[in-house]
Each structure stands twice: as C-alpha cells, then as structure tokens.
Amino acid sequence: MAQNKKIMELNEVEVWDGNYANASALRQAGVDVISAYPITPSTGTVEGYASFHANGYIDGEVVIVESEHAAMSGCVGAAAAGARVATATASQGLALMIEVLYQASGMRMPIVLCLVNRALAAPLNVNGDHSDLYLTSQSGWISLDACNPQEAYDLTLCAFKIAEHKDVRLPVISNQDGFMTSHTAQNVRPLSDEVAGKFVGDYLEVNSLLNFDHPVTHGVQTESDWHMEHKAKQNDAMMKSASVIEEVFAEFEQISGRKYNMIETYKTQDADVIIVALGTTYESAHIAADNMREQGIKAGVMMPRVFRPTQIEKIANALKDAKAVVCMDRSAPGGQLGQLFQDISSALINTPARPIMSNVIYGLGGRDMTVIELEDIYKKAAKDVENGKLSGSIQEWVGVRGPELKYYNVEGN
Amino acid sequence: MAQHNDVVNNLYKSKEQFENSIWDQGWDEVIPGAAVYSFDGEIQAPVVTTLPEDRNVAETNSMNKYVGDWRVVKPVWNVDLCIDCQNCWVYCPDSSIISRDKEMVGIDYNHCKGCGICSDVCPTNPKSLVMFNEQITNEDALNQWPEKKKKGEK
Amino acid sequence: MSCSLLGGCGPQGNREIKNLKTYSTAAERFEGAHVLCPGCAHSIIVREILNATNDNLVVGASTGCLEVCTAIYPHTSWDCSWIHIGFENGSTAIAGAEAANKALRRKGRISADTPEPKFVAFGGDGSTYDIGFQWISGCCDRGHNMMYVCLDNEVYANTGGQASGSTPIGASATTAPAGSDSYGMKQNKKDMLSIMASNGASYVAQVAPNKWKDMVKKIQKGFNTDGFVYINAMSACTTEWKFPMHQTIEVSDLATDSLVFPLYEIINGRELNITYRPKNIVPVRDYLGAQPRFKHLFKPEYEYLLEEWQKRVDAQWVYLQKREEARV
Numbered sequence: 001m002a003q004n005k006k007i008m009e010l011n012e013v014e015v016w017d018g019n020y021a022n023a024s025a026l027r028q029a030g031v032d033v034i035s036a037y038p039i040t041p042s043t044g045t046v047e048g049y050a051s052f053h054a055n056g057y058i059d060g061e062v063v064i065v066e067s068e069h070a071a072m073s074g075c076v077g078a079a080a081a082g083a084r085v086a087t088a089t090a091s092q093g094l095a096l097m098i099e100v101l102y103q104a105s106g107m108r109m110p111i112v113l114c115l116v117n118r119a120l121a122a123p124l125n126v127n128g129d130h131s132d133l134y135l136t137s138q139s140g141w142i143s144l145d146a147c148n149p150q151e152a153y154d155l156t157l158c159a160f161k162i163a164e165h166k167d168v169r170l171p172v173i174s175n176q177d178g179f180m181t182s183h184t185a186q187n188v189r190p191l192s193d194e195v196a197g198k199f200v201g202d203y204l205e206v207n208s209l210l211n212f213d214h215p216v217t218h219g220v221q222t223e224s225d226w227h228m229e230h231k232a233k234q235n236d237a238m239m240k241s242a243s244v245i246e247e248v249f250a251e252f253e254q255i256s257g258r259k260y261n262m263i264e265t266y267k268t269q270d271a272d273v274i275i276v277a278l279g280t281t282y283e284s285a286h287i288a289a290d291n292m293r294e295q296g297i298k299a300g301v302m303m304p305r306v307f308r309p310t311q312i313e314k315i316a317n318a319l320k321d322a323k324a325v326v327c328m329d330r331s332a333p334g335g336q337l338g339q340l341f342q343d344i345s346s347a348l349i350n351t352p353a354r355p356i357m358s359n360v361i362y363g364l365g366g367r368d369m370t371v372i373e374l375e376d377i378y379k380k381a382a383k384d385v386e387n388g389k390l391s392g393s394i395q396e397w398v399g400v401r402g403p404e405l406k407y408y409n410v411e412g413n
Numbered sequence: 414m415a416q417h418n419d420v421v422n423n424l425y426k427s428k429e430q431f432e433n434s435i436w437d438q439g440w441d442e443v444i445p446g447a448a449v450y451s452f453d454g455e456i457q458a459p460v461v462t463t464l465p466e467d468r469n470v471a472e473t474n475s476m477n478k479y480v481g482d483w484r485v486v487k488p489v490w491n492v493d494l495c496i497d498c499q500n501c502w503v504y505c506p507d508s509s510i511i512s513r514d515k516e517m518v519g520i521d522y523n524h525c526k527g528c529g530i531c532s533d534v535c536p537t538n539p540k541s542l543v544m545f546n547e548q549i550t551n552e553d554a555l556n557q558w559p560e561k562k563k564k565g566e567k
Numbered sequence: 568m569s570c571s572l573l574g575g576c577g578p579q580g581n582r583e584i585k586n587l588k589t590y591s592t593a594a595e596r597f598e599g600a601h602v603l604c605p606g607c608a609h610s611i612i613v614r615e616i617l618n619a620t621n622d623n624l625v626v627g628a629s630t631g632c633l634e635v636c637t638a639i640y641p642h643t644s645w646d647c648s649w650i651h652i653g654f655e656n657g658s659t660a661i662a663g664a665e666a667a668n669k670a671l672r673r674k675g676r677i678s679a680d681t682p683e684p685k686f687v688a689f690g691g692d693g694s695t696y697d698i699g700f701q702w703i704s705g706c707c708d709r710g711h712n713m714m715y716v717c718l719d720n721e722v723y724a725n726t727g728g729q730a731s732g733s734t735p736i737g738a739s740a741t742t743a744p745a746g747s748d749s750y751g752m753k754q755n756k757k758d759m760l761s762i763m764a765s766n767g768a769s770y771v772a773q774v775a776p777n778k779w780k781d782m783v784k785k786i787q788k789g790f791n792t793d794g795f796v797y798i799n800a801m802s803a804c805t806t807e808w809k810f811p812m813h814q815t816i817e818v819s820d821l822a823t824d825s826l827v828f829p830l831y832e833i834i835n836g837r838e839l840n841i842t843y844r845p846k847n848i849v850p851v852r853d854y855l856g857a858q859p860r861f862k863h864l865f866k867p868e869y870e871y872l873l874e875e876w877q878k879r880v881d882a883q884w885v886y887l888q889k890r891e892e893a894r895v
Contacts, residue, residue: 424599435641436641447640449638449640449641449642449643450643451643451645451646451647452646458577459576459577459578460577460594460596460646460647461577461578461593461594461596461621462577462578462594463594464594465594465595465598465646468646470646472641473641473642473643474598474642474643474644474646475598475599475600475601475637475642475643475644476598476599476600477600477642478600478642479600480599480600480602483605497588498587499587499588499590499591500587502587502591503587503590503591503611503614503615503779504611504776504777504815504816505611505614506603506605506606506607506608506609506610506611506614506815507599507600507601507605507610508595508597508598508599508610508614509599512591512592514592515588515589515591515592521599523599523600524599524600525599526605527605528605528606528805528812528813528815529606529811529812529813530606530812530813530815530816532813533813533814533816533817534816544813
C-alpha cells in the first residue's frame with residue numbers, strides 16, 4: 001500500500017493544470033524520496049509537492065538540491081537504497097542531468113521523471129517544445145507522452161508500476177507539453193488516494209544498499225570484455241518492457257475506465273492522410289481531421305503514447321494503408337530529419353507500405369500550431385496523394401516568418 | 414596462534430571452486446545493472462564478527478583475485494624477531510599482513526604486491542620483515558637475514 | 568530489513584581502540600587484490616577508516632582511483648554496501664541513500680530495531696576540489712548525516728596526474744608541467760577545510776595515514792557527530808608524486824612533520840584544535856625534496872619558490888595556532 005498516512009479527499013472532477021496533476025499523482029504514489037530542483041515550466045510540480053509536504057500529506061522525504069544534476073544523482077542514490085523516488089525537470093535541467101539519466105538506466109534504477117517539455121537554449125526559451133524529450137531518446141529510459149492534465153496524472157501513476165516491475169527495473173519519463181499542458185487547468189478525474197495507492201502498490205526492493213544481510217556493489221566499471229553484455233541485458237529489458245506496459249495499461253483501465261494504448265490512433269483505419277505528432281498537437285489534429293473529413297478528405301492522427309521503446313510493429317500496423325504520412329516534429333532538428341520522421345520511416349522501411357512521407361518542423365519555443373495550419377498540412381498531403389508523389393521537399397518548416405524553409409529534395413520532383 | 418596456512422588458504426578461491434562461474438556467463442545471465450555481490454547469498458552472521466576467511470564470499474569478491482604476480486620483490490617474515498607491534502598490519506595497502514588475536518600470522522602472498530611499506534615501517538633491528546627477490550625461497554631468505562644495524566648506520 | 572538472519576545485528580558503534588594491537592583485531596571489510604598501485608595510500612586510509620567502526624556501512628565513491636580499482640567488473644573489494652554513480656556526485660549518491668534511510672524508517676519499512684548505519688562518501692581531490700565541489704557544498708547545506716572523505720593526492724591521479732584545484736604551487740602535473748619556461752602549477756592550493764567549515768559542516772578535520780591514532784580519533788568523532796562531516800585525508804601517491812613505493816609512510820611523515828599537512832579539526836566552524844604538534848618540525852624543502860614532482864624547484868633560479876613555500880607553511884601554522892587560541 002503506497003498511501004501516505006494523511007488522506008486527501010478529492011472531488012470526482014477536479015480542475016488541475018498539468019503540474020498539479022503530476023504533484024497529485026506523486027503524492028498518491030507514496031514516493032519515499034523526491035530529490036528535485038526548480039525549473040520553468042516544471043517548477044509547479046515540485047512546488048505542489050512541497051506544499052503537500054508542508055501540510056502533512058507526505059510521509060517521505062523532500063530534498064531540494066542545488067542543481068538538476070544533483071537532483072537526479074540523489075534519486076539514483078535513494079533508489080539504490082530501496083526507496084521509491086521521483087523528480088521533475090525540463091529543458092536546461094534535463095540537459096544538465098543527462099549524464100545521470102544514462103547512469104540511472106545503466107544501473108537499472110526504477111526512477112520516475114516528470115519531464116515538462118520545454119525548448120532547449122540557445123536562444124533561451126521557457127516555452128513548450130519537444131527538444132528535451134528528444135534528448136532522452138537514447139538514454140535507456142522508457143518514455144510516455146501525455147496530451148493533457150488527465151493523461152499526465154494517469155501516466156505518472158502508471159510510470160511507477162512499470163518502472164518497479166520485477167521484469168523491467170528501468171526508469172520512466174512521464175512527458176507533457178510545457179505551458180500548454182503544465183499551466184493549463186483542465187478537468188481531471190482523479191482516483192481516490194486509496195485506489196491509486198493500491199494500484200501503485202508496495203515498492204519491490206532489489207539489491208538495496210540498506211540490506212546489510214546482502215551487501216551489493218552498485219555502479220562498477222566495465223572493460224571491453226564485459227561492457228557489451230551488460231548493455232545487451234539492459235536493452236533487452238527495455239525491449240521486453242512493452243508487454244509489462246500493456247499489462248499496466250490494462251489494469252489501469254479496470255480501475256479508471258480510461259484506456260491507454262502503446263500507440264494512440266484517431267480515425268486511422270480508413271485514413272488516406274495521417275498526421276503523426278506528440279503532445280497537445282495530437283489533440284488539435286483531431287479537430288482538423290474531423291474538419292477534413294467533412295470536406296471529403298479521409299484524415300487520421302497517430303501518436304506514439306510510448307515513445308520509447310519504439311513500437312515498430314504497432315506503428316507499421318496503424319499506417320500500413322495510409323497513402324501519405326506527415327510526421328510533425330516540435331524540435332529544432334539540428335541538420336537532420338526530425339526524430340518522429342526517423343522513428344516512423346524506420347518502422348515502415350521493412351514492410352511493403354510506401355506512403356508518401358514528409359516531415360514538418362513546427363511549434364518551436366512554444367509557437368502555436370493552429371487547427372487551420374493543421375488543415376493546410378492535411379490538404380497539402382491530400383494533394384500529394386492526388387499527384388501520386390511528394391511535391392516540394394521532405395522537410396518543411398511551418399509557421400515561421402520569412403522565406404520558405406525546405407530541405408531534402410526527392411529525386412525527380 | 415592461528416596457523417598461517419589455514420588462514421591464507423581460505424583467503425583465495427579459484428574459478429573451479431564456484432558453480433556457474435561468472436566467467437562463463439552470457440548477457441542473459443549477468444545481474445541487472447552490473448551489480449556485484451560481495452557474498453554468496455545472505456550472510457550468516459554480521460560481517461564485523463566474521464573473519465574474512467570464514468565469510469561465504471562470492472566469486473566476485475576481489476579476495477578471490479590473484480595479484481601476487483605484480484611482485485618483483487617480496488616481504489619475508491622472520492617470526493623470531495617479530496614483536497607483534499602491528500605496524501605492518503596497519504600500513505599494508507593490500508590487506509596482506511595477516512594478524513589474528515593481536516599476533517602476526519604471516520603474509521598473504523596471493524594479495525601482496527611487494528610494495529615494501531611493511532618492511533619500511535618495521536621497528537625491530539634487524540627488521541622482522543625484509544624484502545627479498547621474488548625468486549628466492551622463504552627458507553633461504555631466513556638464512557640470509559641481514560645483521561643488526563649499528564647506531565647511525567643506514 | 569534485518570541486519571542478518573541468524574547472527575542479529577552484532578556490535579555497533581565505534582570500535583574500542585586502545586592501541587595498535589586492539590586496532591588489529593578488526594575483521595577487515597576492505598579486501599585485498601584490488602588493483603590500486605603497490606604502495607597506494609588510498610587503501611591504507613580506507614582500511615583505517617573502515618576498521619574504526621563496527622557500524623553497518625553504506626559507502627560511496629566518486630569516479631577516481633579508489634572507485635575504479637576496487638569495483639571493476641566482475642570484482643568488488645568491498646564487504647559492505649557500496650555505490651558509485653559518476654565523477655561529480657559521489658557525495659549526493661550517499662546523501663540520497665541517507666534520505667532514503669530516513670524516509671523508510673519513518674514509514675516503518677525499516678524497523679526501528681535496526682541500528683542506524685553510517686554513510687561515508689569517498690572522493691579524490693579532483694572530484695572534491697573541482698568537479699564535485701557544488702555537490703559537496705549542497706550536501707553540507709542540507710546537513711545530511713554523512714561523512715565525506717577527500718582522498719587528497721593533489722592531482723587527477725587516475726588519469727595520469729593532471730592538475731586539480733588541490734595541486735600546490737610548483738608541483739609538476741601533466742597539464743601544468745615543469746619545463747624550460749615554467750615551474751609547474753602557478754595557482755595555490757584551495758583551502759577546502761576552511762571552506763567546508765564556513766559552509767556549515769559540523770566537523771571538519773585533516774588526517775594522514777601515517778598518524779593512525781589521530782585518524783581513528785577523528786573518524787570516530789566524525790561518526791559520532793550529527794550532520795555533515797568533512798575529512799581531508801592526505802594521500803601520498805607513489806605513482807604521481809614519483810617517490811619509491813615503499814616510502815609512502817615516510818613521505819607522509821615528512822608531510823605532517825613539516826606542517827605542509829597540519830593535522831587539526833574544526834568543530835561547528837568555530838572551535839579549531841591542532842591535534843598534532845611535531846617534536847621536531849622538518850624544513851619544507853625536505854618534504855619537497857623527497858618527491859620528484861618538485862625536483863625542478865631545486866634549480867638555483869627557483870630558490871625563491873622554496874623560500875616562499877616555507878613562508879607560506881609558517882604563516883599557516885601561525886594562523887592555525889592563533890585561531891586555536893582565539894576559539895573563533
């Protein structure tokens with residue numbers, strides 16, 4: 001039972017922003033140690049939690065440290081000592097703690113990170129985009145994405161259950177859009193303290209530093225004769241975690257009525273043109289897709305709910321009949337095609353499916369992506385389907401003032 | 414006095430003495446996180462009340478590592494001259510001076526790297542620990558023991 | 568979590584160490600056949616510290632000689648709980664474990680019968696003075712109940728002897744080498760003990776492996792002190808200071824007897840006690856002369872540096888005595 005001693009009575013419907021939703025989930029999960037540092041726009045999560053603590057709702061420790069690197073380091077130390085741990089950060093903080101992310105996953109510590117997605121400097125920008133999310137792509141963390149405060153709350157709770165599972169023992173990131181989700185209050189239907197506590201359950205202790213019956217050495221050095229075996233073991237656990245994630249989602253549906261899938265789809269079954277996007281854009285695209293359908297264009301939307309481990313089969317299955325797929329990336333690509341574009345095209349390359357694939361760079365530094373712009377993207381993709389080929393370049397930057405920005409031409413176009 | 418061989422022989426176990434040696438393990442068998450265990454299963458009694466030779470050490474305990482081949486010179490111990498002051502015990506970097514019940518038992522040659530600190534800090538005259546060439550037998554070394562140094566002699 | 572299935576928790580607390588003979592009855596928790604250099608002072612210091620207590624230990628280390636040489640897969644030299652994460656965060660790793668211990672006890676997941684363990688983090692001078700400085704300061708600010716021991720060999724020894732914030736003036740380090748145009752390190756050594764005392768550490772002390780009795784007293788005092796304890800352990804490095812490997816204790820004697828490494832403690836940032844007063848104070852140049860890393864300073868053109876060295880050490884000794892007297 002994860003519960004703290006002092007229960008908080010919640011309404012059936014609360015009005016919470018994404019940060020408060022995170023904080024509430026952390027409270028209900030009965031986290032033992034929060035080791036955290038404030039950074040916009042994730043600060044609200046830590047402040048919400050600190051406020052709970054100051055009012056007696058938290059039995060665990062709250063350690064406000066002197067940097068994000070120290071925050072994650074404290075989490076690893078506490079996790080190694082058999083505690084349930086979590087922290088929250090964004091952008092620059094995530095970048096500062098990035099080496100510890102790799103250390104945490106390599107050491108197989110089940111930590112939950114509430115990552116409130118924000119642009120990476122320079123220039124300095126506090127608003128929402130996915131550059132920090134993408135920075136974690138190869139860190140060995142399981143990564144889940146939420147579109148709204150309800151999902152942020154739900155996924156943060158699920159994250160503990162996934163991370164601590166005996167067959168997983170990997171850290172998990174619970175992502176949400178900075179400001180657009182974290183600072184936007186919406187309806188949230190929370191679970192009661194009792195139900196949430198029961199769902200997350202007791203912490204499963206493995207190789208704890210505080211188990212003096214069985215001393216363990218954590219964080220060894222490996223030479224070239226052993227390193228690959230350990231990384232293979234770690235990666236294998238990551239790949240196999242997919243089945244545990246599905247189990248946890250199924251169990252969560254039982255208690256909440258809300259079903260999460262490895263990838264989320266909206267009207268993709270008969271869709272000719274499909275947009276793939278993370279975060280709040282996924283929801284906005286629902287409206288655009290419905291508008292398109294009224295105009296006779298069969299539009300659909302897809303989102304990797306589980307960003308890592310990449311669900312190649314499920315992605316390929318969802319997109320196999322699409323005629324055009326537009327992968328929208330909310331991160332400055334740094335001289336390449338966007339991350340989602342790479343994930344999706346790699347999922348399709350070994351299948352017969354050959355939709356017209358394009359990449360849109362959008363929304364950097366919190367720039368809005370409106371329904372009208374999404375409709376234009378659908379329309380352009382539909383035009384390509386009509387012509388039977390991609391017109392223009394593979395990658396286009398949308399919503400930026402100045403001359404058109406297009407990269408990577410397709411031969412013959 | 415504890416017998417030298419009883420103590421030292423139990424301070425080093427070779428690969429063959431362990432079932433499912435780690436050296437044979439593939440990626441699927443290694444412990445997650447590359448965690449390394451000091452002991453084989455749960456300890457039977459508190460570590461601080463169990464002498465190292467009586468502990469159920471795991472194969473991965475460095476006690477089972479052999480570094481004797483690092484030596485070029487080795488310390489030889491002359492029990493007749495030794496006054497059990499324990500200087501050598503406290504200053505050995507390699508836990509290779511074995512002392513039991515406040516008395517010197519001997520040297521753990523599996524773990525001794527031949528640094529010579531023990532001989533340096535030995536207060537007797539002549540010293541009870543002298544560094545000899547690795548090739549010489551301890552018996553021959555004892556028969557070639559240096560003379561007592563006169564005052565002022567280095 | 569119990570202490571042990573069959574044997575209960577065993578004796579706890581500091582060991583009663585009347586003399587070297589009683590000290591030697593310790594059941595070692597630091598095993599041999601690690602791969603530290605022959606003659607390394609790090610392992611002497613670690614042995615002295617671990618053998619001073621019967622308490623359950625949670626030990627941490629930052630990346631460096633100690634960590635690399637004692638925990639290289641598949642071997643561990645630690646017969647106790649041990650964690651390494653990275654270079655900067657050895658202190659914070661232990662602080663996290665200490666916070667976990669508090670939380671788990673409060674929640675009843677660790678029974679109140681289980682004796683409190685001791686939390687000890689080791690780091691080299693590179694980690695302590697430079698790259699991990701912020702982390703240590705943070706742990707100290709927060710007052711975690713832990714001991715931090717800096718194994719101070721005045722260079723980044725593990726990677727070949729690069730200069731660190733602890734490298735003293737005139738030492739030749741690979742990134743501040745002596746040459747025709749240079750006498751080596753130009754900056755003075757940072758005074759970590761003053762800094763940690765001002766940072767709010769409950770207890771700070773300088774120790775040296777050759778003075779085992781002084782070490783044991785201070786370590787045991789540190790273990791009995793609540794809050795953050797900082798220990799600076801002088802660690803003579805045969806490989807990087809370049810003296811013959813059997814002279815480690817000799818060189819340490821020169822260090823403490825020349826007062827280059829004065830042995831003292833500061834309690835609660837205000838009460839300074841000098842804990843070792845050499846019968847015969849050795850000239851600084853004898854200490855420097857024993858280590859080839861300083862040999863270029865004996866060229867005639869650098870005589871002034873040797874004189875400055877002596878002046879500096881003398882001034883520090885005067886300062887320590889004055890502060891001890893004034894009780895500030």
